[in-house]
Amino acid sequence: MAGIENGILFSMERMDKIDLAASKEVASLGPGNDWGRVFGTLENEGVAVTGGTLAVVGVPGLLTVNDLSHFISSRGFSSADIINFQIVLAGGNIVNANATSNADLWWALKGGSNNFGIVTRFDMATFPLPNGIWSGTLSYDMSQAKDVAEALYELQTGPLLEDPHIDVPYMEMIIPSIGLARVDAAPFTDMVNFTGCYPSAIKPLYSVGPQSVTASRKTLTQNTAEGVTSIMEVYTKRINRANLNVKASKGLYSEMAGMLFKHYNSSTIAGHTIGVSWNPITPHVVRETNRKGGVASGWQEFNQNSINLRVNWDNPADDSAAIAMDNAFMEKLTEVARKWDALMPNQWANNAAEHVDVMRSYGDDDFNRLRQVSRKYDGNQTFQRLCSGGYKLW
Known part of the structure; x- marks a missing residue:
């Protein structure tokens, strides 16, 4: 509330x-x-x-x-x-x-x-x-970020266009104070009648070589309950968010991958926890939405990705410094997206920065x-x- x-x-x-x-x-x-x-x-x-x-x-x-x-x-x-x-x-x-x-x-x-x-x-x-769902997390070292991002592009321009029942968010997270930096892919499907350990469509993610895998069949309720304790702890802290939507581009994905780690690695802000998620939005998403009457959002029928920054820290005294770092990071992402002619104009209201005219x-x-x-x-x-x-x- x-x-x-x-x-x-x-x-x-x-x-x-x-x-x-x-x-x-x-x-x-x-x-x-x-x-x-x-x-x-x-x-x-x-x-x-x-x-x-x-x-x-x-x-x-x-x-x-x-x-x-x-x-x-x-x-x-x-x-x-x-x-x-x-x-x-x-x-x-x-x-x-x-x-x-x-x-x-x-x-x-x-x-x-x-x-x-x-x-x-x-x-x-x-x-x-x-029959429930299949989902989980494939975790990688930050040195694998570029390879995972390129695997995501391969999925987004192939299997995700062919099978709309697959969702594959990509995430990078860093906590500078404890030296934690990792990359996660979080595949999800409600088509659980596949053979083997995972749907064949997401093989590119496994080919990169995840350090750990937690994916399995489960109920939707179980899936949404995972990680809730850590999420609630985060919401007792200071919070900032920002959003950028971009067209799918292998060159862009390769260049953006790992930028988070370079930008925030030297932060000394207490409790600084930084994450960025990439959420594929295929043309079918927009077509299906429009078929059902449309929504107010400005989404166009492109193969694209919603990039969402979420940042937490401990003390109000660090608000200005933390937000300044976030603004600088988003400016870097925006500049790279423009370079690849991939910047989309609309903002996603649920993760947009406070100063944006959504x-x-x-x-x-x-x-x-x-x-x-x-x-x-x-x-x-x-x-x-x-x-x-x-x-x-x-």
Whole structure:
């Protein structure tokens, strides 16, 4: 939860109902749920939804900023599977927003953040998940970063285009104070009927020679619960984030790989923990999202990657130094992306830096459309003037 100083916080935690339609094709989720609870409930019925990758992540924050899920390649962005929002508007009216009723608001809520009202129910399309998933982590030494990044490019321009049921995020992490620096690949698939130890499509990652492998068959609930303890410890610290979206490019991937380690290696900031994740976004992701009504986000139909920096440190006194390091790192990444003619204009709201104008980054068409929806449903601009958090339209 996030609050405004001297403001009022509306806590939705008791609005935690999870209802599954008799057909099992639609799940209605209260905004007080987290994804661990949602997945656990739905898995008992043999179905799933396009929720978050961590159990502790809340439902509304993820869905209203068009977040990523492990099913992104086959289903589109997480919010693409929302078939209806129940929302309280600024004047107190409760309305539904879907493809046939308030369709403009339905589109705007899928990426427009908290600019339009308070969502009190999310109705999501489900899909069968009878046999669980296969996932885990392949860990490498930082000296292998370039080879792993090039293997990711090979996957993204081949197997990921052919098999939308595979997701392969790539991560680099460094903790300078203890000398930890590593590279991880986190393959995921919901097609678990393969033979052998791993899906043949991800062989390039194994060919690099991981130092350790934890991948196995498991339930979706088990997968999202992994690493939750360490994540919660991180959220007691200072936090900064930044995002950059780029076109897939072998040369770019090779040059970006390992830049994190060089930039932050000499940091003496207490508790400094730095990670960057690469999240492949194939053309099929955007096509599937648009087929379902589209989202407000500015994503274009390119083979691309969402690069997301997440940084933590201990003390408020180090805020300026830590953020300055992050800004300098992102400037380096941006310069390299421009060199390879791979820089994309849009920002992903859930990981963008605080100073970024995310809504305008969606492009003129989406931005102006969002403003029109805001004027229509919030004529007094209540959620622009009084709800100052997040990324605004004015």
